[in-house]
Amino acid sequence: MAKASTYASSTTRTTKRPTTYIRFGWLDSDLLYDGQIVERVLADSHENVLTLIRHELGEEEMKVVMNEDGAITEISKTCNPALAAGESLGIERMGKAYTTALYKELDIMMNQEHLENTFYELAFLRLIAQGSTFSVLDVTELFSCELDTIEDFENAKQRIPAHLF
Secondary structure, three states, X not given: OOOOEHHHHHOOOOOOOOOOOOXXXXXXXXXXXXXXXXXXXXXXXXXXXXXXXXXXXXXXXXXXXEOOOOOXXXXXXXXXXXXXXXXXXXXXXXXXXXXXXXXXXXXHHHHOOOOOOOEOHHHHHHXXXXXXXXXXXXXXXXXEEXXXXXXXXXXXXXXXXXHHO
16 A cells, blocks of 8 residues: 655644644545545544554555554554554544654654655654554444555446445
8 A cells, every 4th residue: 555655744734833733634645435434533532543454464555563452563564464453544533642743753754864755654653662652443344445556446446335426
């Protein structure tokens, strides 16, 4: 699944560099999905929510590994697919504290470490190590698909449920 780079993610904030941010949603731009997913994310009682879909995983997916308590311990493309609970769909909601920490981390990654072309999920992984994380919302039963290629588009046309037209 293609994901936005650290650079693209960092451009979503204001240019004034505020010290705090409001709660907001994060939607990868290469997705086609049932609007109920966003409704569920917004209705979830947790401050920070990451959507997850369960299916057979390979090397390409952004995999989410969780411990026995359901806490995310890793989010990356490089972890062992057998250890992953599923794939990060790319739809998240973040509270004010998490958002502030995220943009601070993205700023370090971009302006100090020059990691402009890495996946933004590296910032998520680094925040997990600092004690900030997401609650996982499983949306496997709702329609979603990525649209990176013509083949993805053709697949989506075959899979999209009629009630979404």
